[in-house]
Amino acid sequence: MVRPRKNRLVQVEPRAVYFKPRGVPLRELEQVILTVDELEALRLADLEGLSHEEAGGRMGVSRATFGRIVQNARKSVGDALVNGKAVLVEGGTYEKLKAMGPIRFACKKCGRRWEVPGRGKPPDCPTCKIPGRPEEDA
Numbered sequence: 001m002v003r004p005r006k007n008r009l010v011q012v013e014p015r016a017v018y019f020k021p022r023g024v025p026l027r028e029l030e031q032v033i034l035t036v037d038e039l040e041a042l043r044l045a046d047l048e049g050l051s052h053e054e055a056g057g058r059m060g061v062s063r064a065t066f067g068r069i070v071q072n073a074r075k076s077v078g079d080a081l082v083n084g085k086a087v088l089v090e091g092g093t094y095e096k097l098k099a100m101g102p103i104r105f106a107c108k109k110c111g112r113r114w115e116v117p118g119r120g121k122p123p124d125c126p127t128c129k130i131p132g133r134p135e136e137d138a
Contacts, residue, residue, distance in 0.1 A: 005093040006060070006061065006093070007060070007093055007094055007095040008037040008040070008059045008060060008061055008069070008092070008093060008094045008095070009058065009059050009060040009094070009095055009097050010036055010037060010040040010059070010094045010095065010096055010097065011040065011058070011096075011097045012040065012043060013036065013096060014036065014039055014089045016089075017088065017089040017090060018086065018087070018088055018089070019080075019086065019087040019089075020086035020087075021084050021085075021086070024084065026086070029084070029085060029086045030083075030085045030086070031080075031085055031086040031087065031088050032076045032077075032079050032080045032085050032086070032087055032088070033076070033087075033088050033089075033090060033091065034073060034076050034077065034087050034088070034089050035073075035089075035090070035091050035092030035093075035094075036089060036090070036091065036092045036094050037059070037069060037092040037093060037094040038069055038070075038072055038073035038076065038092065039073065039089055040059060040094070041055065041059065041066060041069040041070040041073050042070065042073045042074070042077070044058060044059070045066075045070050052066045052067050052070070055070075103115065105125075107125035107127065107128060107130055108130055109125070109128050109130045110125065110127050110128050110130075112125055112126065112127045112128075114126060
């Protein structure tokens with residue numbers, strides 16, 4: 001029995017979902033499907049220039065899985081460009097990442113409050129160097 005696919009984390013949803021060669025009527029075109037997670041893989045690898053290790057971490061998959069995703073994406077796009085096909089961006093096994101705002105922290109000892117962008121391990125208090133905790137837990 002095949003293991004179910006793990007959701008891939010996608011930061012940017014596509015602005016456009018259909019691309020076609022100019023001057024060819026849509027009814028005459030074959031199309032290839034590029035999944036949303038494959039488009040994200042192209043964005044991370046080719047536009048941001050991340051390594052497969054870094055990009056896989058951002059998408060919540062292993063380096064090897066990221067490599068397979070980006071390889072499939074490049075094959076689909078290459079097929080469309082070389083053979084004059086349309087590209088439809090849809091589907092895939094993915095989950096949209098929520099926008100990351102700053103996280104507020106409060107010191108257990110001195111009560112100082114501060115903000116840190118993103119997520120991760122609570123930083124130490126800038127005043128007394130005691131590990132902070134998120135404010136909603138304070």
